[in-house]
Amino acid sequence: MSDVTPIAAATTEESTQVVAEIVRETVRPGWRTRLAEQPALVLAGVLVVLYAVTVWKDDSLLTVNGVRSILLLACPLAVFAASQTLCMLTGGVDLSVAMTANFAAYVAANQSGRGPWIALAMALGVGVGVGAVNGLAVGVFKVNPLIMTIGMASVLLGVVTVGLRGWLAGSTDVLDVVRTVGSGTLIGPLPTNLLVWTGISLVLVLGLRSSGLGRVIYAVGDNQIACRLAGVRVWQVLLAVYVLSGLLAAIGGLLFSGTTGSVGVDQTNSYLLPSVAATVIGGTSILGGTGGYTGTILGALILTVLNRLLLRLEVSEAFRQILYGLIVLALAWSYVRLTGQKVREGGG
Amino acid sequence: MTTVEPTVPGSYDGFATSLPTPTSRWSRLARRQGWTAGVAALLAVLLVWRVSQLPKFGAFEIRTITAGTMTLALLAMAQGVIVISGGIDLSVGSMMVFGNCLSALWMPDRGLAGCLLVAVAVIAITAALATLIGAIITASGVPDIIVTLAASFVLAGMALWVLDAPRSGVSADFQRLVAGRLDNPWPSVLWIGGVLLVLWLPLRRSRLGLAIYALGSDRKAAFLSGVQIAWTRVLAYTAGGVFSGCAGVALTASTGGGGPLASTGTTATLNSVAAVVLGGVALTGGIGGLVGPVLAALCLTLIPAIMLGLGWDPSNAETARGVIIILVVAVAGLLQLRRTRPS
DSSP: OOOGGTTTSOHHHHHHHHHHHHHHHHSSOHHHHHHHOHHHHHHHHHHOOOOOOOOHHHHHHHHHHHHHHHHHHHHHHHEEEEEEEOOOOOHOOOTTHHHHHHHHHHHHHHHHOOOOHHHHHHHHHHHHHHHHHHHHHHTTTTOOOHHHHHHHHHHHHHHHHHHTTTTOOSOOOHHHHHHHHHEEEETEEEEEEHHHHHHHHHHHHHHHHHHHHHHHHHHHHOOHHHHHHHTOOOHHHHHHHHHHHHHHHHHHHHHHHHHHHHTTTTTTTTGHHHHHHHHHHHOOOOSSSSHHHHHHHHHHHHHHHHHHHHTTTTTHHHHHHHHHHHHHHHHHHHHHHHHHHOOOTTTT | OOOOOOOOOTTTTTOOOOOOOOOOOOHHHHOOOOOOOOHHHHHHHHHEEEEEEOOSSHHHHHHHHHHHHHHHHHHHHHHHHHHHTTOOTTTTTHHHHHHEEEEEEEHHTTOOOHHHHHHHHHHHHHHHHHHHHHHHHHHOOOOOHHHHHHHHHHHHHHHHHHHHHHOOOOHHHHHHHHHHTTTOOOOHHHHHIIIIIIIHHHHSSHHHHHHHHHHHHHHHHHHHTTTTTTHHHHHHHHHHHHHHHHHHHHHHHHHEOHHHHHHHHHHHHHHHHHHHHHOOTTSSSSSOOOHHHHHHHHHHHHHHHHHHTOOOOOHHHHHHHHHHHHHHHHHHHHHHHHHHHHO
């Protein structure tokens, strides 16, 4: 409270008044402070408004099937965004999620002859393997995460494209399990993939809030040097984060291939940038240390509903992309304004 | 060790602080140009390798390489300026595609002079758009990655808006002037070199160039030394927009038309980052130049050609590119770690 020091010489009565004023201000924060402390509420509000606007253009969203389709489509996006959330909390980013997902889905379909469990294990193994390489490079060799994962995406694209004419050639039957989970209906408007999504959400939200690893992830994102000095093995945390990210990417890829019933070299690539956008809209800072998965869930839902609205607006594909970009920018901008997590200019 | 590169002689007049003991001219040269020389050596090796694969190596073969690299080289310059200023731009590829579509919309049925006018107009428009992106980054305080990511959506949409289907029919004279005849490599070489000499060299030597390097190497120090941080940052993006616009026009000239394919933009952005990193520009900003990225762009074009010559699947080039990017950044990181740690 250095603000108080200049008037320290004044009379006791005056300083008491000043202190009382400060206390009053802290006790009754303005609406902005209150909103900034509850970003999830703001996001939920945005989602509700957006949903209402979309219903006005497309009343099928009020039906059981409409709700189901939103949840079904939001699920893979939210899972990819879970990868991004973990990485961004440590100040990184994972641009290899889409290729990891494609690769994992391809492996699962290609190895489906060996039985579902082995095929699934191999697909998840792909995710863990890719994540481990990313994690070691970022954690131990200090490679910039953006470059590391761009490079990894390039490597995977080469491996899958070449593999298609070699060891990955042959049958590509999407596993029955994957198909059921990816496109089935649980009950009413709830698709089966919601089970996986709920599981992941619970683990991430609770894990980030109260597990040791979760707290250390925030700490590493906030100040890596302080973490190292405090005895945290930063490289192990980063390794764990990127392995989890790879694993989540593989799960997302399987869910997507279950929904579409197909596999392809680049089938989830259009999810890559939206997954980053969903995380940013959800309030996780790309600079690390702030945010969480709750916001990301809402971010993924907002983007899915937004996509639906733009599809219904009967504008050309061109305007849809322009609007999408502008809205993502506007949401990110207002978020930064609201919460004050602004990148500081200069020494200011 | 000073981190600001003293490119302008005499700019340190009036400094009262004690300067570190001067290093020898050779060690300075090695430190400053070592990486570029390394990339040049790598390029030479790749070139010899490629030459040895071909039964005949003449003007046609050279033109294939240089005209094929022109777009990537210009785009690498765009990314390079921005990375040197301490930022990153994930929208350069989409900006290039937008420039490509805009010129393919206006150029057909026009003579050489008309095409050149259109080229200048397109470059002016991309520069203006890039300035706007830079201004939004500076004004909003949203991280540059996010703003340029959103901008890449918008630009891809704008490309689709100006040109909803691939279009060709650009004047053959214009194509020959920029990309050269099939057996004439000179125009493409001269354009790449020309942009470096006419745009980059004066920029680097100017006050603004120095400010861009200062901003990239230490934002706080630059601010405290009176560099107009916000302006410099925006102008670095403007320079990037000029280079992206050049890349778009070059793409129009080398393909004879344009197409609004968003994936072209994404791939080009990734390639530009690869070329910048391989070209010795530090991602932290403030280190490197634009000659390195241009040479690196040539290397990146040669690798798939060599693989094809070896009878390998050219898709392996994707893998090779990824591995090269990762190794380069890892090695550069280790070198820097060794340099900053007192031994």
